[in-house]
Structure formats: structure tokens, C-alpha cells
Amino acid sequence: MSENKKQIIDVTGTVQNYTSCMGCSIKNGELKPYGNILFEDENFYVCQDFEVPIVGFIIISTKSHLCSINDFSSDQKVNFIMLVDKVLKALKTIGVAQEFILVQGERNDIHFHTSLFPRKEWMKEKFGRVISNLKQIQDYAIENMKTPKNLSEIAKICKLLKEELNK
Ligand SMILES: [Zn+2]
Structure with a gap:
């Protein structure tokens, strides 16, 4: 493996290689x-989280290599909040969840990305307070939820979300 060759395991458990960030x-x-790019505009793209097989766990990322909202132009700032609103509405409309936790490093x-993490009943039952246990919930999903049934549910939601976002 060359120095700049990196690897990451996707939601299906498949190793993918990449060289950039x-x-x-x-x-x-x-x-x-998984599910490919679900929506894109001039500045951003939307996709299922790359590594964590949680249904409707969606990422909004900049197309250009920016690291902070502080690096956005005024147009990008407006574009961003309008897109967060659009994706949240779409996720609620297709029934993923009614409540979300937004996580943004x-x-x-x-590379700038915001994670829209759905608050689901199984998380509350298994882990209690969702926001306090985000890491444990993600680790649990990576360990236990790469099942054909769950992956097919993720694929179904990706398809519905793609349709909803591109209406
Ligand atoms: Zn980048």
C-alpha cells in the first residue's frame, strides 16, 4: 500500500480504497x-453515512475542500441552512424519524460535513439518552447491523430520500 493510499470499510463491510480526503x-x-449521492447542488452533496449502517443517517458535505462554516461565502451559508432544512423535511416526510441530532465537526x-442523526426508538430502548451515547450507538450499528435486512432498508430509504430531494 503506497503512502497516500487509504482504506475505509463501508456500511456493507466492503473495504474501499481512496487517495484524497x-x-x-x-x-x-x-x-x-451506499445508495450513491442522493442530492447535489452547486455547493453541497448529500449521502448516507459512509461507515455507519443506520437507516436515514445522512451526511451533508461541501463539494469543495472547506473545513469550517467560517470558510463559506455568504451564498454558501444561505445555501447550507436551506439545504439542512430541505433534507430534514424530506427525512420526516418519508418517515425516517421526527427528531434528529445534528453533529458537525x-x-x-x-472536510466539512454535517451529520443528521435520526433519534429512533430502538436507540432510546437500548442506550437511554441518545445524544449522550452517539458513539456507542454508531459502534453498535457497525458491529451488528450490516445485515441484509437492514441494508435493504437503508437502500429503500436512500431511494425514497433521493426522490423526495429531487422533486
Ligand atoms: Zn476534502
């Missing part, structure tokens, strides 16, 4: 998120 690699097609070395 994750966000750029998804944008340029080197990495293929603001780091100098990570």
Missing part, C-alpha cells in the same frame, strides 16, 4: 457511499 473522494467518485483538517 474522504469528502473529496466521495465527491470525485473514488469512494462510493469544526476542525482544520477535516
